Amino acid sequence: MSNIKHSVSIVGAGISGIMCALTLARSQTCKGWSINVYEQKSRVGGRAHTTFINDQFLDLGAGRFCSQIHVNVYDLVKSLNLEYETFPFTQLKTSQPIQKELKQLLDNLKPLIAEHRNDSFSDFLSTYLGPSKASDVIMALGYDSLSLPIISPSIAYDIIEKHPETQGFSENVGYQWFNLKEGFSALTQALYEQALLLGVNFHFDQELIAIEHSTDSHNLILEDQLGQRQTLSDGYKIVTLPPSRMQQLDGEFPKRWTNYSYGSSPLFKGFFFYTDSWWQGLGLTDHVVITRNPIRKLYFKDNKYVFFYTDGENALYWQDMYNQGEQHYLQAVRNFIADALHQSPESIPVAHSHIHKFWTHGVEFSKECCPEHPFYLTLGDDSVISLSDAYTHHCGWMEGGVLAGRHTAEAIISKQKATNHEPEKEVAYT
């Protein structure tokens, strides 16, 4: 029985897909299996996307992790000997008066959230503080997703407690955050190299264009850049694309797969390099300022560069601004930085270079308040498995991708062990 060779086809070489492939490849039960990963781009990593510019590694996508919350990512970073450093942006430079009383205010309201399971965070705040102060609170927290009708008070508190910029308004004030010195791509690259050594085959520039129903199963249809198609019909077929992409492939996603529904938020990051680190004189080094204008979160990295990071409506705002012309965009950024720091626009130097990245579906999540977090979903006949960080309690984070990839692989290994009549053993992650 154990000599039978199986095949596994995994679509997507982000953290979820690589972790799934690696967990299978490490398992004794799957020894000799043919494991293939198909990726539409010519690189691994997905939304972990680091670039190198002006002698700096910049994370255009995923950027930071918390050693207390993202324990699996932290373990991987240590076991792979990746260099990491403190992500300093838990240090908020208070710029809005309400930020001084915000921790107390949120602490006082927290016991009341159980009575407001079906309300939005915004309505919850309005009930106790009135609409104007409620809006001030959300402005002071820097994440526009907090104002969405689908964000309940309990999800909002979770967001506040688990983000570096806002954890200071919660009891997680002392949590430690890190970034990789060579960016988050160093993690996916190192895992990719391990997978290669264990015999996993990677196929780049292969786009999954359809999930096709055949007589007794479902097949994956891939297309390369020359328009050549191939059909994957054998073995385990695993799709590690985020829910928004699944929706494009299967008009009936998520209905055919699960009772949950999924949403996403756009994200925008802009980085700026200057001849002088002018912010040092203002005492802003390694601080983050949460603004009331469309910049929303403004970071001053060491003496190296300045960046801003926005979600929701303001991410769309900046993408639209950029589309109106680069100079238009740069002038708007300069004006809003000045506004945030209470300076005149002329006193903010002109950046000598910049880079930005807009993500239409930056983070993806379940819209239901208390999902059971399935880690992976299957089509009715089990012939295709879909996995994503969005199906875990760490949706929107690399940690969720690690967990989804591992859980799916473990489920396959367990199934195979049962078929082989092998005893269940703990899987060791070293």
Ligand SMILES: Cc1cc2nc3c(=O)[nH]c(=O)nc-3n(C[C@H](O)[C@H](O)[C@H](O)COP(=O)(O)OP(=O)(O)OC[C@H]3O[C@@H](n4cnc5c(N)ncnc54)[C@H](O)[C@@H]3O)c2cc1C
């Ligand atoms: C701006 C931004 C900031 C973030 N910040 C953080 C952070 O600080 N910390 C953190 O932990 N997380 C952060 N995240 C979230 C993190 O990036 C994701 O949770 C993680 O990358 C999800 O991994 P994944 O493998 O599930 O999906 P993805 O990374 O999206 O990987 C999916 C892969 O599938 C490929 N693919 C898509 N469609 C197809 C197709 N049709 N055919 C073939 N291949 C396809 C994609 O090219 C990609 O390689 C951030 C994300 C963004 C965008």
